[in-house]
Amino acid sequence: MSSRDSAARPTDTAPTASASRAAGRGSGVPGLLGSELATLFRRLRTWMMLGALGLVPVLLGVAVRIAGGTRPGRGPAFLDQVTDNGVFVGLAALTIAIPLFLPLTVSVVAGDTIAGEASLGTLRYLLVAPSGRVALLAVKYVAAAVFCVVATFAVVVVGVVVGAILFGAGPLTLLSGTPVSLAEGLLRCLAVVAYVSVSMLGLAAIGVLLSTLTTVPVGAMAATAILAVAAQIVGQIPQLSALHPYLFTDRWLDFGDLLRSPISWDSFLDNALLQGVWIVVAGALAVWRFTTRDVLT
Template sequence: MSSREEVVARGGTVRLFANELATQFRRWRTWAMLAALALIPVLIGIAVRLVGGSSPGRGPAFLDQITDNGLFVALAALTVAIPLFLPLTVSVAAGDAIAGEASHGTLRYLLIAPAGRARLLIVKYLSAAVFCLAGTVAVVTVGTIVGMVLFPIGPVTLLSGAQVSVGEGILRLLAVAAYVAVSLLGLAAIGLFFSTLTNVPIGAMAATAILAVTAQIVGAIPQLDALHPWLFTDRWLDFGDLLRAPIVWDSFGANAVLQGGYILVFGAAALARFLTRDVLS
């Protein structure tokens, strides 16, 4: 391929990605899922405001600290959203990527474009990855706003006992949001693979969500601890190191490597399946 052809191809990929994002964020379903995620910190904040905080050790992590500092609304909401709600919405976004186009009869027309199958698959995955980030940011942003409105805001006491300013506390929240978004990238790759196997989007969505729940169940069984390090869910809640002084990035790096492995394996499987698939619709 000549340099001119490479530039044209790269420009086509950027346009395809931009169109995919525009399509995704024009859908009512996407905004409904983001609204549902944003509702989690709202409900937590209102409940704590009306009833009061829980005793230490009861309820989700950070729930007992909300009345002292509203920034913990976002952290409590994330710990609630990570096991079920975030994986469920990511399963919908990734599982619909290819199967949704096939079910609507638009996949064949997309493949007529110069982008090709491999490039289309990459764009679909990147779009799902953007949703992973959008969902996490929605929880953290709304949680921070709710916390500021309903509760006092002040220096944040970290897990190590040290205190940091409000500004640094918000930066720590953003780091946690990035950690959670990275945690969901492996699941998005799995959903994309399932999406290449069927023309029925609900089947790919359900399979992805069920696998996420199953992996967490396996991760909770001590007798299966030999499998735990290999589960894509194993490090979903290990963001505590970002809430210590000084910050320890080991967990973030290990989580990124784990998710990267799933992206490579299931991305390759999705590519192999999609490149050899007969597209009739």
């Protein structure tokens, strides 16, 4: 090949991070997933979003500390219990983050999965891996799902730590009025983290689907976030009550049964089933779109 031909096609031999991910980590799905997770959590954007989520319980705890407690029934759930036990700062912060802040960060990560690679021109390098397009799509979704867990966990952990510092921590009184030890209370918090993480999985699947429809990641991110807000608005309109059980946002805040005695897993299972349906539907559409599209970037 002449030097002229080489100069005409610089992108054919240019090393890229995605090429390294496709070849340097092995061709197996575990290696691809490990590389994807490492890339996700090396990004400054990821840590900035986690930091922003961590500010929610910090600001909440400081505000309650300065202004004092609130009367029962006023403000977000659990807010009136914060001054009695700092553990409730994590739960109160989570109820604040669920409607907007948490879905927004999930939308950014999920919307960037495929569209981000396409916009950078690195998607074709990832497709060199023999794992195949479906495996790549699954890896991208699993990475977004891991972020859902980490983001939810971050809000609760920071809230519990800040609450313990500002208000102390001890045995909890559950919503049913039953007192439990601090250890059991923290286990209940972990159950809530699992519930909310599952709640975000349907949204993550929608984000990945939208990411396969465009090469502009900002568009996929914005569309995913807008759908999350729109679904919650629809859920508040009584005239559209027939649609409510099918909305992926319908059970986002229904984790109260995990804070009662005896604990009931009905809400958890119903929410998991709802999110599972959305994952299957959005996932099937994403697979169809991604396996039939021409990768030109």
